[in-house]
Amino acid sequence: MALTHVVLLGPPGAGKGTQAKQIIDKLGLVHLSTGDILRDEVSRQTELGKTAKGFMDRGDLVPDQLIIDMIRGRIEAATAGFLLDGFPRTAAQAEALSEFATIDVVLNIGLAREEVVRRLTGRRVCRGCGEIYNLTFNLAEGETTCADCGGELYQRDDDKAEVIENRYDVYEKSTAPLIDFYKKLGVLRTLDGSAGSECVFSEIIGILTA
Numbered sequence: 001m002a003l004t005h006v007v008l009l010g011p012p013g014a015g016k017g018t019q020a021k022q023i024i025d026k027l028g029l030v031h032l033s034t035g036d037i038l039r040d041e042v043s044r045q046t047e048l049g050k051t052a053k054g055f056m057d058r059g060d061l062v063p064d065q066l067i068i069d070m071i072r073g074r075i076e077a078a079t080a081g082f083l084l085d086g087f088p089r090t091a092a093q094a095e096a097l098s099e100f101a102t103i104d105v106v107l108n109i110g111l112a113r114e115e116v117v118r119r120l121t122g123r124r125v126c127r128g129c130g131e132i133y134n135l136t137f138n139l140a141e142g143e144t145t146c147a148d149c150g151g152e153l154y155q156r157d158d159d160k161a162e163v164i165e166n167r168y169d170v171y172e173k174s175t176a177p178l179i180d181f182y183k184k185l186g187v188l189r190t191l192d193g194s195a196g197s198e199c200v201f202s203e204i205i206g207i208l209t210a
């Protein structure tokens with residue numbers, strides 16, 4: 001397989017996490033989600049977790065240097081390839097990344113604000129295995145257990161209505177400019193996140209295994 005240094009870009013709720021799980025199952029890359037790593041730090045109440053929590057609860061970005069220090073070693077250790085999910089999210093993070101890794105392809109999953117709001121409001125996550133469900137696609141109203149592992153389904157604090165709009169604003173201001181950054185480097189591929197997840201997945205596999 002040629003493309004093993006992969007970045008997933010796109011607004012919150014575009015389907016990055018869902019796609020990432022399927023991609024790593026099929027291609028065996030290491031999944032590095034800065035959001036998942038941070039949520040783990042928060043739940044273990046580490047120093048980093050305590051610092052990050054306030055930013056995350058408001059839907060703001062955690063300061064660049066903390067994120068770069070957190071992810072750098074993990075990327076360098078992933079010698080068989082990595083799938084970055086939620087990193088980089090700012091120009092400073094993208095610049096730092098370019099100093100310690102080459103990127104083969106950036107998969108930019110686009111989704112309009114109204115659809116982001118609809119999806120994030122309906123998102124539920126399994127506490128046990130991390131599986132992602134959505135009330136608009138694959139979860140009945142009132143269902144509280146994971147079909148895969150029986151774990152409890154919960155709504156992320158930052159998926160509550162009052163935080164979602166800010167997360168999209170932050171995406172537009174800080175992260176969307178990376179689309180141009182990677183386009184200029186010739187590694188950007190754009191996908192329509194409003195297509196079904198299976199459709200997006202087969203397009204991604206086509207790109208990564210071409």
Ligand code: AMP
Binds near residue numbers: 012055063088089093
């Ligand atoms: P996510 O699960 O990717 O939606 O991330 C959840 C939250 O974690 C974000 O809203 C930010 O507060 C924080 N976060 C995740 N990745 C980054 C990043 N690369 N830079 C700054 N903050 C991040």
